[in-house]
Amino acid sequence: MTETATAAAGQVSDEELLARFPGQPVDHDSAAHYRGRLAHRLLINRCGDCGTWHQPPRPVCPACWSSNVVATEVAGTGTVHLAIFLHQGPPAPGVDYATPHPVVTVDLDEQPGLRFTSTVVDADRERVRVGDRVALEWIDRGGAPLPVFRVVEAAGSAGGESA
Template sequence: MTGHRREEPYPSNGELVQRFPGEPITHDNAAHYRGRLRKQLLVNRCDDCAIWHAPPKPVCPECWSANVTATPVTGNGEIFMNVFLHQGPPAPGVDYSTPYPVVTVELEEQVGLRFTATVADADNDDIRIGQAVRLDWRERNGAPMPVFVLAGAGA
């Protein structure tokens, strides 16, 4: 051993688990949660074939390269799918007395690249498939959470 100590990224994995209680922090997605602390949405991109892929995996599903990097995305896109939850597990900031919107957004970086979150600051009647959205952030349990807000006129 040469005396070199591998520096662990800040915050440490243990601190990530504390900052995001109940979230499934793994080796494959820890960088993504570190990005959230900087209010940066990261998605894996292959350094060899340039294909984006989510959820985070250690190998590119297109070319099988292990050269994947958690890379920032704009968070702009269109609602691909939506659902309104009338009930579910208790979660801070979630009130099921009004159906809670969950959307899957196709991100502008690549056809087929999708991310699932909620829509904030919108009436449920205004949340439609094909609606343009942009990334925003809300605090939950003291940690940033990615959400989408409707984009365009009147939003």
């Protein structure tokens, strides 16, 4: 994303932000994260005092109780920690429940135990496994950017080949 687009995302009013992400839990603690999504930047809170990352967004660090927390961009790479497959769910634009829809929780590389939950795109659903290496991608869902993951190396494979 260009610097201009990133700056424009930062200047979105609170009202515009709520309109772009209807039904999402946008509040004082998470607004910076949703503004980051508009610029295709995955932001996670990091303590400015002790350096601990934490997700979901909270106003204080869970490690040292400092209120010096800053929404900081992560690389978006990690390892699938948990994978489930939804066979039904509430209607969501762009989600086909005719086949199980993958939902994964990813251990992000920035810190052990730092996890983010989303979906996997462009992967054979039967092959999504715990231990897969994934990288951040972006899709449009309901008119808003959504961070998702793409498998870059299947668990148990060498050189990216499927096991």
